[in-house]
Amino acid sequence: MTGRGRRAALPPADHHSGPALAPDGLVVTVTNTAGYSREYDFSELPVPGPMQRSLARAFAARSQMWSGHKSATSYWKNVGYFARFLSQLENVPQDLDALTAAMLKRWRAQHISTVAGKSTLYMVRTLLRHDPRLAVGPVAEELAKRIPRVKPSKQSYGEAERERVVLAAQRQFRSAWLRIQENARLLDGWRAGSLDEDSREWRIGQVLDHVAHAGDVPRTVGPNGQARVTNRRLLGGRTPENTWGRLFLTRRELTALTVLMTDRFGWNLSVCQRMPTPTTAPSAGQSTSVTYQIQVEKRRSASGMWFSTENITDSGADSPGRLITQALEATAPARALAALIAPGTDLLMVARRHQYGRQDYQDLDRPRPVGPLVFGVTHEDGYHWALSHGLGGSPFQRARRTTVTREGRPLQHAQSTHESVYVLPDHRVQRTAQEVFEAGALEALTQARAVFAGRYAEGPTPDGQETAVAECVDEAASPWPAPDGSCGADLLLCLACPNAHVHPGHHPRLAHLHQQLESLRSVLDDRSWTHRWQDHLLRLDDLRTKIGPAAWNAAMTRVDDNDRLVVRLLTNGELAP
Structure with a gap:
């Protein structure tokens, strides 16, 4: 079999696509x-x-999803691997239903x-599932097995690496510009006739024309026939x-410009290859700036979502739009x-071929x-650049990943792709996030340790006033004052008040309250329980830790009918503050 199918032919002027599968059932177009x-x-x-013929039918059915030859060639290559595998079996299956x-x-x-x-398994499985004979049975169950997600092999640049790549691209493109x-x-x-005739500049101008x-x-x-x-x-x-x-970018200079575009805007190569020349629009309230309207074509998006427009403004040397201005000036003659x-023809990213006349494109x-x-660049161009x-390897994938993670939002891709492909597997993001996670965990731990805001006492205080769950030592200094100057808090909030004292006499009632709140969790939906009772349970958990499990369990044996009545009134909301 061939590695990349047959050589493609240019379509005639009246071209229209026909059926993908040829009448003989063996050739897919x-x-x-x-x-x-x-x-x-x-x-x-x-x-x-x-x-x-069965593989050809599955391939033809899947081809309706492809917008280009790249996907087709990838599937074709992997079908070849599968066919070679089958041909080496002791009993070669005659058709797919013999698998x-x-x-x-x-x-x-x-x-x-x-x-x-993993990529090969995924593509072959996708094709095989198009055959209805493989929809049920042990083969279907085997095809349904999960294929682990392929982890991205590329990582974003560290700051020093990125600066090195961007600096190399800036120097090369700026020199060309x-x-x-x-x-x-x-x-x-x-052309304006402002040069002295026959001067060196005039003669160079004639050559430039x-x-x-x-x-x-x-x-x-x-x-000798050489020009x-x-x-x-x-x-x-x-x-x-x-x-x-003198008037055209070389392929490597265009590659440098594409590196800068990728670093600045996060566009991938397919976007840059087909990008039309930007149009301009007036910038509101700005007479010295210009806003470019960029048409972005993203062929992997869902149908009807291939095209979007981005507005980029050139308002000075450090603005994003300045690179667009320089790209327009550098490519204007081409x-x-x-x-x-x-x-x-009106594409932005254009360069002059070194070997004009070759027809192997x-x-x-x-x-x-x-x-x-020629228009746009390839990963091979990036590798040679x-x-x-x-530098090591083509910079485009790593530069795009760096830009996406730096911006912290999806750029021409879905939110799920942003999170699963760009953010979560990226080592630089993981290192940065580790500090955030550590700070959040320490803050949560600090708050957890301070859930019960009152004091633990050995016994009643002379000036204390009993509440349903604790002893209040200063009602006038309540964090939740009522209009008349008294405490307006829910009685369960006493455990969150620094004026509350809890002594062993309160332990049985609080232990029973803790047990009842745990029971409510099983009969209420999560949202209702979390909204009404979770904070109170957390305070009781904190208090139980401070008292100790032995004393808490002992208190459960001393619960009396009065404690049960008060807890029932509290949980039913029948005790006013």
């Missing part, structure tokens, strides 16, 4: 949202024909221990920065050339190149 198709031939799988639970147990055991294996700005001003001067329209500097073909830069001495060399790079070659989920120009700066 997946058409992405741009209208490009890719075929997946199931006759290449090393399993019997009926099994090939046994033992086969699937063996398949699961081979893959459950690795991150990639200044270079393009300088040459764009020179080109504007040449050629670059702006052709995407490259003039070249002369030598006797050389015609004005290399005038331009100062043959490197991209001295030739076509966007103008793209619109000239293919009218209607196969990622049809990305916008197609226009002449010498990081390598060139001495």
Whole structure:
């Protein structure tokens, strides 16, 4: 079988998508949202024909959920793994209905221990469930087994790591932005006729005009058939920065800009690849600032929720919108050339290809190149960019994770994804949260130790006044005064009052009250019980700890009818303060 299906073909002008499954039941055609198709031939799988057709039907049914070829190719690759596994069994099943639970147990055991294996199990299970013959029975039960969630392999950057990545991207992009700005001003001067004719600047402006329209500097073909830069001495060399790079970003410079976009806004690569040029809107009350309206396309969102709009304002050097302004200025010549070659093209993230003319561009989920120009970057671009700066691995996933955790809210994803994928597994978040949890636990412990606010006494005090649950030594200083100056608190609140004294004479009644509140928990709903009785029970728990379990249990044996009557009146709310 092939690793990535067959080479895709460009659609004709009158293209419309047909059935995914071919009449022979073996070839599935997946058409992405741009209208490009890719075929997946199931006759290449090393399993019997009926099994090939069943897998093709399941694949075709699932393909209705995919908007691009990336998902299709991932499933195709994992179907190949499954087919190879089946082909190596002693008794190769002829079709899906011949699968046994033992086969699937063996398949699961081979893959459950690795991150990639869990992903393979999930995709294959998703396809198999499309077959109605596997809906019941031991095989269905085996397919229903939980597959542990794959833990994200990427972690957010520490502050020092992030600064290193961002600084490298800022230096590279700023250098490119200044270079393009300088040459764009020179080109504007040449077109306006403000340069002295035949001066060096005028001649460079003439070359820049050629670059702006052709995407490259003039070249002369030598006797050996190789094209050389015609004005290399005038331009100062043959490197991209001295030739076509005077007006266009290189792929690595566009990668640096994308790193900065990811760090600032948390956008992923698919968003940057298809982002239209931002439009501007007036900023209310601000004459020196500009607000950009950014269209964000998120194809993994639910149907009807692919597109959203973000407003980003450039109000100064440190504002988020300043990066958008610089991106617009750095890509302006390339966007103008793209619109000239293919009218209607209006994407922000554009760069010039180093090897113009190569036709091996196969990622049809990305916008197609226009002449010498390409749009967006890939993870491979990120890997090579990081390598060139001495950094480890493509920075995009880690930069996005860092931004999301720094902002503390979902960015182009659901709240559940934000919590389960970005926040909870992140080590930096865990380290930060540990201090918060410790402080909260200590505060809770302090409050718990101070639940019973009164005093424990050995016996009655001469000036004390008996209440239903304690002895009050200063009714006039009540924390809950009544309009007449007396205490207006519920009698059960006496245990929360610093004026309350509890001595052994109160223990039987309080022990019985504690028992009755525990009993109420079993007959009341949680919300009602928590609202009315939980705080009182906590105070009694605290008091029982202070008195000691032996004395508390002994007090239960001394409960009399008067104690039972008072407790019943208290719990029924029939005793006024």
